[in-house]
Amino acid sequence: MTIATIREETCVPRFARGTRLQYDRVREQWFVQAPERAFLADAVAAEILQLVNGKRSLGQIIDQLTEKFSAPRDVITQDVMSMTQDLADKQVLLLA
Amino acid sequence: MTVPGAPKALPPMSLLAELTHRCPLQCPYCSNPLRLDPRAGELDTATWMRVLDEAAAMGILQVHFSGGEPMARPDLADLVRHAVSLGLYTNLITSGVLLTRDSLKNLSESGLDHIQLSFQDADAQEGERIGGMAGAQAKKLEAARLIVEDGLPLTLNFVIHRQNAERVPAMLELAEQLGARRVEIAHTQYYGWGLLNRDALLPDRAQLDATEQAVAAARTRFGNRIAIDFVTPDYYAERPKPCMGGWGQRFLNISPSGKVLPCHAAETIPGLTFPTVTEDSLEAIWQDSPLFNLFRGTGWMPEPCQSCAFKEDDWGGCRCQALALAGQASATDPVCHRAPAHQRIEQAIAARPATPPEFRYRRYNNAP
Numbered sequence A: 001m002t003i004a005t006i007r008e009e010t011c012v013p014r015f016a017r018g019t020r021l022q023y024d025r026v027r028e029q030w031f032v033q034a035p036e037r038a039f040l041a042d043a044v045a046a047e048i049l050q051l052v053n054g055k056r057s058l059g060q061i062i063d064q065l066t067e068k069f070s071a072p073r074d075v076i077t078q079d080v081m082s083m084t085q086d087l088a089d090k091q092v093l094l095l096a
Numbered sequence B: 001m002t003v004p005g006a007p008k009a010l011p012p013m014s015l016l017a018e019l020t021h022r023c024p025l026q027c028p029y030c031s032n033p034l035r036l037d038p039r040a041g042e043l044d045t046a047t048w049m050r051v052l053d054e055a056a057a058m059g060i061l062q063v064h065f066s067g068g069e070p071m072a073r074p075d076l077a078d079l080v081r082h083a084v085s086l087g088l089y090t091n092l093i094t095s096g097v098l099l100t101r102d103s104l105k106n107l108s109e110s111g112l113d114h115i116q117l118s119f120q121d122a123d124a125q126e127g128e129r130i131g132g133m134a135g136a137q138a139k140k141l142e143a144a145r146l147i148v149e150d151g152l153p154l155t156l157n158f159v160i161h162r163q164n165a166e167r168v169p170a171m172l173e174l175a176e177q178l179g180a181r182r183v184e185i186a187h188t189q190y191y192g193w194g195l196l197n198r199d200a201l202l203p204d205r206a207q208l209d210a211t212e213q214a215v216a217a218a219r220t221r222f223g224n225r226i227a228i229d230f231v232t233p234d235y236y237a238e239r240p241k242p243c244m245g246g247w248g249q250r251f252l253n254i255s256p257s258g259k260v261l262p263c264h265a266a267e268t269i270p271g272l273t274f275p276t277v278t279e280d281s282l283e284a285i286w287q288d289s290p291l292f293n294l295f296r297g298t299g300w301m302p303e304p305c306q307s308c309a310f311k312e313d314d315w316g317g318c319r320c321q322a323l324a325l326a327g328q329a330s331a332t333d334p335v336c337h338r339a340p341a342h343q344r345i346e347q348a349i350a351a352r353p354a355t356p357p358e359f360r361y362r363r364y365n366n367a368p
C-alpha cells in the first residue's frame, strides 16, 4: 500500500480537453463542465479541483489541503485519491 | 403570468442554439419542425451575440450549436469565440459533411470544447440512403479523423430505427476505430418528421432487445475508455422520459428565426404565442412568458399524473407527444401505461407494416 501510494502521489492530474471546473456566479456553486453535461462539484471536490493545474502532483495537492484545513494527512489523502480516481474513470481528469 | 411573490424559476442549464435549418442531408427522423425556417428569416450575427450575452448572464452553462447544419453559417467560429469568452461551454452538433481542415482549425482555435458528430449508419451505402446524401459517409469519416487528430473530444451520434438497428454492433466498433470518447445510440423519437415516417422507422421488440444487448456487451468491452449513452424508444417503455428534464426547467431552445422554445418541437402545439429574442430578453421569456409557465412544474397536470409518485421524475412526459397522439398537449403522455390514451401506442405498434414504406425525406416543402 505505501509503495503504491507513494508512486501515485507523484501523479500529476490535469483536466482532459473539453472538461474544466467552473464557478457559476448565478447559482453560487462549482460545476465540472464536460461534454453534454455540467455536474455539480461538492465542497470537497471543488477544493481539490481548484488546485488541479497540470503542474501540481497529487502529493502537493494533499499537502496544501492538509495545511489549509489543519486535517490529518491520511484523511485528506483518501479524499483526494478517491475523487481523482473517480473523475479519471469519468474521463474528466487525466493522471500522468 | 408569474404570480407576484412566487419563487423565481431556477435558471436553465443549457441553450440549444439552432443557427439554421439548412442542411445538405435530409434524414427522415430529423428533429427540426415540419415547416423549416427559410434562410431569409435567420437571426443575424449581432443578434446571436447578444443572445449569448443574455444566456451567460442568466446562468446558462452550456451552449449547443445545432441546426440543421450549423456549419452552413459562416459566422459559426465567431459565435463560438464569443460564447467561450463569456465562460460558456461550447458544443457543436454537426453532420460533418461541411467540415474541412481549415474550418475545424478555425473552430478549434476559437476555443470550441466538444463536437458531436452524427452518422446515419455504419454502412456507407445504407447511411447515404437514410440521410439522402450521396458521398456523405466519406466526408463524415474524414471529419472524425480531423477532429481526433486535433485532439477535440468527439462524441459519435447514431439515431436508431428498424432500418439500421441490426448494425448497432458495427456502429460501436466504428466509434472505437475512430477514437471517439463517447457514443450515443439513440432510438428515434416520434414527433415531427419521425412521426411522419413512423412506419418506416419504428423497430419491433426483438430489434430493440438486440440493440440493448449490443450496448451492454460494448459497455463491458469498453470499460472506462468510451462512454455509451443509450436512449431507449419511448414506445416500448413503461413510463415516458422526463422530456427536456421538465418543461421550462433545464433547457432553452432558440430557432433559426429567434423563437424561444421549451423544446424543439413546441411549435407543433397550436394556439400558443412563441416569444422571440427580438421582442424580449431571454430572462423575461424564461421567467414570465405564458409559454414557459404553461407546463412548468406539476400544477398543470391532469390525473393520473397529479396523484402519481413519479410526477417529479418524468414530469408527465412529452407535451408534443401528448398532442400528437392524444390530441391534447396537456394530456398524460400516451407512452405511460397509465395514460388514458395509451392504446394509441399499442395500435401504432400493432399496425406497423411488415415491410417499411418509402421515407418521406426532410426537405423544405416536403411535409403535408
Ligand code: SF4
Pocket: B023, B024, B025, B026, B027, B029, B030, B031, B032, B067, B068, B069, B095, B118, B131, B362
Ligand atoms: S437530422 Fe439529418 S437532416 Fe436533420 S439536421 Fe441533422 S443531419 Fe440534417
Ligand code: SF4
Pocket: B239, B240, B304, B305, B306, B308, B309, B310, B311, B312, B314, B315, B316, B317, B332, B333, B336, B337, B338, B339
Ligand atoms: S402517470 Fe404521469 S407522472 Fe405517473 S408515470 Fe405516468 S406519465 Fe409519469
